[in-house]
Amino acid sequence: MKSCRLFIYTLLLLLFTMPAYSVNSTVKPVEKTVTETPVHPIEKEWKELGRKEKRAKKKEMRKELKSALKEIKKEKNSNTEISFALLIVLAILLPPLAMYLYEGEINDRFWISLLLSLLFVLPGSIYTLYVIFSES
Secondary structure (H helix, E strand, O other): HHHHHHHHHHHHHHHOOOOOOOOOOOOOOOOOOOOOOOOEEEEHHHHHHOOOHHHHHHHHHHHHHHHHHHHHHHHHHHHHHHHHHHHHHHHOOHHHHHHHHHHHOOOOOOOHHHHHHHHHHHHHHHHHHHHHHHHO
């Protein structure tokens, strides 16, 4: 009975303390002000170019982009070869660490590698090498 009274009192308190909103209140629309965005000087130059000049610039940019992508691929391939070799050495010395670095997270394969390495290092190394070579 007391909890019912307490509930009713809190409801009444909330009803009487809430701010009163009038039903007929009008909402004034917010005026939008248009501001000019600053134009970069390169954009101005681009707009001033003719059709043929734009085509020529686009071709130059494509060539530069292709050459940059080729350089990135070369660097990536050389880095992956080095990292793959280091991963193999780690798989022989510390199989769980190699598995963690290969997977990027601690998952079931990591725990299997750790368990096999705790039993004896050779099974853990074989398992880790098998996983690394089978997926690459």
